[in-house]
Amino acid sequence: MKKKFMPSLRMKTILMLVIIVSLVASISIVISYNAYANTMDNHYKTLASNIANTAASLMDPDSIEKYADTLETDDKYFEMLDSLYEIKKNNDLEYLYIQKIVAGENGQEDKTVYIMDADLLDSDNYEYASQLGEEYPLSEGVNASDLESGIPAFISETEEYGWLVSVGEPIIDADGNVEALVGVDISMNDVMQDRYDFLFL
Numbered sequence: 001m002k003k004k005f006m007p008s009l010r011m012k013t014i015l016m017l018v019i020i021v022s023l024v025a026s027i028s029i030v031i032s033y034n035a036y037a038n039t040m041d042n043h044y045k046t047l048a049s050n051i052a053n054t055a056a057s058l059m060d061p062d063s064i065e066k067y068a069d070t071l072e073t074d075d076k077y078f079e080m081l082d083s084l085y086e087i088k089k090n091n092d093l094e095y096l097y098i099q100k101i102v103a104g105e106n107g108q109e110d111k112t113v114y115i116m117d118a119d120l121l122d123s124d125n126y127e128y129a130s131q132l133g134e135e136y137p138l139s140e141g142v143n144a145s146d147l148e149s150g151i152p153a154f155i156s157e158t159e160e161y162g163w164l165v166s167v168g169e170p171i172i173d174a175d176g177n178v179e180a181l182v183g184v185d186i187s188m189n190d191v192m193q194d195r196y197d198f199l200f201l
Contacts, residue, residue, distance in 0.1 A: 033195070040191055044165040045153035051091055052150075052169035052184040058083045059098065061173035064180050067115050068100045071133040077116075085121040094164060095119070095185040097130065098171070101138060101147055101178075110138040115180055147178045155188065163188040 063076055088096040096118040104110045112135070119129035130136075142151060151168030158164075165188055168181035 037195060040195075041155060041165075044186055044188060044191065045155070045167070048153050048165050048167040048184045048186050049169065051087065051093065051096075052167050052182045055084060055087050055096065055184070056169045056171045056182045058087075059171050059180075059182070061171050061177075061179045064098065064100070064115055064171055065173070067132060068113060068180065073132060077132075081116050081118070081121060084116055084118040088118040088122075092186075093118075093184060094161075094187045095183065097183045098180050099168075099183055100180045101142070110142075111135050112138050147181065150178075150181055151183075157192075161185075163192045 059080055060076070063080070067073065067077060084096050084098070087093070097114060098116040099112045099114055102111050102113055114130040114134045114136075115132060117129045117131075119125040120131075122129070147168075147170060150170045151166075153165060153167040155163065155165050164185045166183065166185045168183050170178040171180045171182060173179050
């Protein structure tokens, strides 16, 4: 009759140490990953907000109101559009645009009306650019009557656009009215790939 194998105390101790070390290493990786992810998320949210604020400061609120009302352009329109394009190009943004949020009346839904889209000056993306006056339904979660602080930066992932950090900063006139929002979208696809590499490579 064969003798049953009984692990020695030393072997049990070594096995226990291996399990403990593996557990501690796994916990350390998770903690490091979360710290890295939070740092990157906050960095990109702050970056998007700062860029949007800079763009908003270069826009003339009275002119924005005029373009929204008349849907007609002039030389100043293209001067401001050129400023947007330079910001988009210099900061490697995915999208940069100005939208007016319009509250629905008589049962109609709230909507967003494009005033400017930096891609109008980008030959590679012109066909995808939104024209002055182009309308879309208001994004879910955005309140047309509460835009004083704009739309806080948030991160999203969709099949069409991939990973984006997005923000909307208000363009405010002399009376404190929000005339429009500057929207900024920054791709985070490379950042998310780095996170995957951090965990699995």
